[in-house]
Amino acid sequence: MKYIYALLLVAALWGCNKPPQFEPDPTLTLAVYPNPGKNRIWIYVKNDTLSEFSLQILGPDGKIVFEWYVPEGNPMNGFDIDPTQSGTGAYHAVLHKNGSVYTKKFMAL
Numbered sequence: 001m002k003y004i005y006a007l008l009l010v011a012a013l014w015g016c017n018k019p020p021q022f023e024p025d026p027t028l029t030l031a032v033y034p035n036p037g038k039n040r041i042w043i044y045v046k047n048d049t050l051s052e053f054s055l056q057i058l059g060p061d062g063k064i065v066f067e068w069y070v071p072e073g074n075p076m077n078g079f080d081i082d083p084t085q086s087g088t089g090a091y092h093a094v095l096h097k098n099g100s101v102y103t104k105k106f107m108a109l
Helices: 002-016
Strands: 028-033 041-047 053-058 064-070 078-081 089-097 100-108
Touching: 028 089, 028 100, 041 053, 041 089, 064 078
Parallel strands: none
Antiparallel strands: 028 041, 041 078, 053 064, 053 089, 089 100
């Protein structure tokens, strides 16, 4: 009986050493350009399946400075922002889609 417990313990520990497997979402891409940008920054969301998503832009202070919601079936995928109103620094684009969160960091000069 103690050999069975030892075998189970070894099997459990052996399984913990394997790295997790992740499959990227091939139908979704988040691109920000130019990076770094000055007066106008464009954000592109590749959404081939026309799924609903929301996009938030967090300013250098961590507060939401821009926010968009795109319903399912809407082909809208390009957004532009003027970061001069929120100041220079590091921004984050946060995309929420199907319970997943995608982020992209970019700089405004």
